Amino acid sequence: MDITSRYNDKISQYFEQMAPKGEPASLYEPINYLLMLGGKRIRPAMVLMSCELFEKDTDKALPAAYALEVFHNFTLMHDDIMDKATIRRGFPTVHEKYDLNTAILSGDAMLIYSYQILCGYEPAMAHKILKSFNKMAMELCEGQRLDMDFETSNIVSIDGYLKMIAFKTSVLLASAMEVGGIIGGGGESDLKHLYEFGKNIGIAFQIQDDLLDAFGDEKKVGKQPGGDIIQNKKTYLFLKAKELADPGQLEKLLFYYNVEPHDQHTKIKDVKHIFTKHLKFEFKIILRKM
Amino acid sequence: MDITSRYNDKISQYFEQMAPKGEPASLYEPINYLLMLGGKRIRPAMVLMSCELFEKDTDKALPAAYALEVFHNFTLMHDDIMDKATIRRGFPTVHEKYDLNTAILSGDAMLIYSYQILCGYEPAMAHKILKSFNKMAMELCEGQRLDMDFETSNIVSIDGYLKMIAFKTSVLLASAMEVGGIIGGGGESDLKHLYEFGKNIGIAFQIQDDLLDAFGDEKKVGKQPGGDIIQNKKTYLFLKAKELADPGQLEKLLFYYNVEPHDQHTKIKDVKHIFTKHLKFEFKIILRKM
Numbered sequence: 028m029d030i031t032s033r034y035n036d037k038i039s040q041y042f043e044q045m046a047p048k049g050e051p052a053s054l055y056e057p058i059n060y061l062l063m064l065g066g067k068r069i070r071p072a073m074v075l076m077s078c079e080l081f082e083k084d085t086d087k088a089l090p091a092a093y094a095l096e097v098f099h100n101f102t103l104m105h106d107d108i109m110d111k112a113t114i115r116r117g118f119p120t121v122h123e124k125y126d127l128n129t130a131i132l133s134g135d136a137m138l139i140y141s142y143q144i145l146c147g148y149e150p151a152m153a154h155k156i157l158k159s160f161n162k163m164a165m166e167l168c169e170g171q172r173l174d175m176d177f178e179t180s181n182i183v184s185i186d187g188y189l190k191m192i193a194f195k196t197s198v199l200l201a202s203a204m205e206v207g208g209i210i211g212g213g214g215e216s217d218l219k220h221l222y223e224f225g226k227n228i229g230i231a232f233q234i235q236d237d238l239l240d241a242f243g244d245e246k247k248v249g250k251q252p253g254g255d256i257i258q259n260k261k262t263y264l265f266l267k268a269k270e271l272a273d274p275g276q277l278e279k280l281l282f283y284y285n286v287e288p289h290d291q292h293t294k295i296k297d298v299k300h301i302f303t304k305h306l307k308f309e310f311k312i313i314l315r316k317m
Numbered sequence: 318m319d320i321t322s323r324y325n326d327k328i329s330q331y332f333e334q335m336a337p338k339g340e341p342a343s344l345y346e347p348i349n350y351l352l353m354l355g356g357k358r359i360r361p362a363m364v365l366m367s368c369e370l371f372e373k374d375t376d377k378a379l380p381a382a383y384a385l386e387v388f389h390n391f392t393l394m395h396d397d398i399m400d401k402a403t404i405r406r407g408f409p410t411v412h413e414k415y416d417l418n419t420a421i422l423s424g425d426a427m428l429i430y431s432y433q434i435l436c437g438y439e440p441a442m443a444h445k446i447l448k449s450f451n452k453m454a455m456e457l458c459e460g461q462r463l464d465m466d467f468e469t470s471n472i473v474s475i476d477g478y479l480k481m482i483a484f485k486t487s488v489l490l491a492s493a494m495e496v497g498g499i500i501g502g503g504g505e506s507d508l509k510h511l512y513e514f515g516k517n518i519g520i521a522f523q524i525q526d527d528l529l530d531a532f533g534d535e536k537k538v539g540k541q542p543g544g545d546i547i548q549n550k551k552t553y554l555f556l557k558a559k560e561l562a563d564p565g566q567l568e569k570l571l572f573y574y575n576v577e578p579h580d581q582h583t584k585i586k587d588v589k590h591i592f593t594k595h596l597k598f599e600f601k602i603i604l605r606k607m
Contacts, residue, residue, distance in 0.1 A: 051466055053466055139455050143451040172343055
């Protein structure tokens with residue numbers, strides 16, 4: 028998404044200036060640690076980009092851009108605990124570097140801080156922004172919960188999966204577009220379209236991520252392919268293959284997704300074979316580009 | 318606080334009606350589990366009481382009263398994880414009954430839900446309420462963090478302790494009074510006084526709690542006395558005694574607060590003896606009433 032890079036300087040400068048300060052340092056330091064690990068800053072760029080559609084001066088969208096990035100990092104801090112992740116952006120996660128209680132409490136403070144920033148807008152504007160933000164934040168919790176529930180469920184539907192990734196990932200991008208539009212002064216119909224655009228780009232991004240995990244070029248993607256297959260993750264690829272597979276392949280697929288075999292290489296090869304057999308028509312355009 | 322009981326019916330009825338519903342149930346059920354365990358509902362009563370000072374019809378303060386109780390229960394859900402508490406109001410805590418991830422995520426959802434309820438007020442009113450709420454919520458995180466830091470610190474001052482209990486407990490009562498006043502239509506000066514009243518009653522309540530833990534009647538208090546002493550908690554009693562003790566007593570006190578002796582009975586007796594020797598003037602009125 029190179030289109031977003033032209034906002035980088037503006038965003039970095041504002042973020043540095045707004046870094047939360049306060050006492051005790053043991054509460055605020057872990058917040059700044061995570062925020063300073065970087066990341067692509069896609070969400071703030073989306074807020075500014077969306078604002079710019081209606082209003083040349085995007086400075087007044089900076090607080091909202093920052094608030095959404097703080098919120099995003101709050102979800103990372105808590106999700107990393109839930110996922111038992113030890114590494115984030117190449118560095119130890121907060122609960123690894125500090126401890127569990129620090130990651131819970133500093134995460135809570137980040138969520139509150141994101142609200143505090145949004146409440147800096149004048150009342151009518153803040154009210155509109157918060158309506159979008161609250162709905163998104165609650166859906167994001169629902170999405171994370173669905174994801175956790177799916178791990179142990181054998182009856183995940185494609186619709187269920189799409190709802191999960193929409194809530195877990197896409198509604199934040201959707202809200203970023205909507206909030207930028209609100210600040211820029213977009214009309215009701217524009218805001219709806221911006222929201223849908225953000226939501227759909229998020230879903231597409233997640234499915235692309237699923238595809239890259241199985242079929243991506245190791246050098247380009249930066250990780251060993253097949254991670255989702257090893258972890259038996261019920262991705263779109265798996266669910267669609269399950270739907271289209273013949274009885275023999277279905278049996279093989281379900282067998283592989285219920286075991287953790289010693290030889291991961293054969294598992295990945297076999298599962299990918301089933302995936303490509305059934306998915307090549309649906310995804311041939313995307314696959315060709317990878 | 319019998320003065321609050323006259324709001325009980327109104328509060329219970331509204332709380333039942335507003336119980337959060339949604340999918341997946343695995344996110345919402347733990348929230349309702351904790352909210353339904355009851356509690357004294359002091360904070361919602363304070364919101365209604367404060368509103369009533371300016372406005373006979375307290376119905377419009379009910380959403381804020383509920384939001385503050387939801388927020389309070391969010392802090393309990395996360396604090397119970399941090400404190401490794403297994404029992405809350407006689408029932409298993411959420412992380413005990415469900416699991417850690419559930420308590421983190423459903424807690425997050427409660428915090429968001431409390432904002433969602435407050436945003437139901439019209440923009441100007443919501444903005445005023447949120448200003449008080451945000452400040453309080455952040456201070457509460459700071460207070461919880463200070464409390465955690467004090468556990469392992471040997472240089473806690475009385476001022477530091479008072480700040481900690483003010484942030485951890487009192488600012489929520491202060492904000493409850495202030496928010497009730499805002500909704501009722503109180504003036505700036507009234508709101509300041511209400512805030513201070515709530516804050517000071519919170520501090521007094523916490524110090525009374527420290528005293529009851531050491532000197533309360535077991536039958537009335539409902540728990541074995543001396544719990545704080547066993548846990549080496551740096552309460553107001555301990556800090557004040559440390560300040561006033563002669564060298565011999567100081568040595569004894571510090572010895573006891575650095576060990577977990579097998580014979581807790583002698584420890585409690587000896588520490589209480591040092592407490593009473595030095596604190597009887599300061600607390601004689603309170604102690605006499607216990």
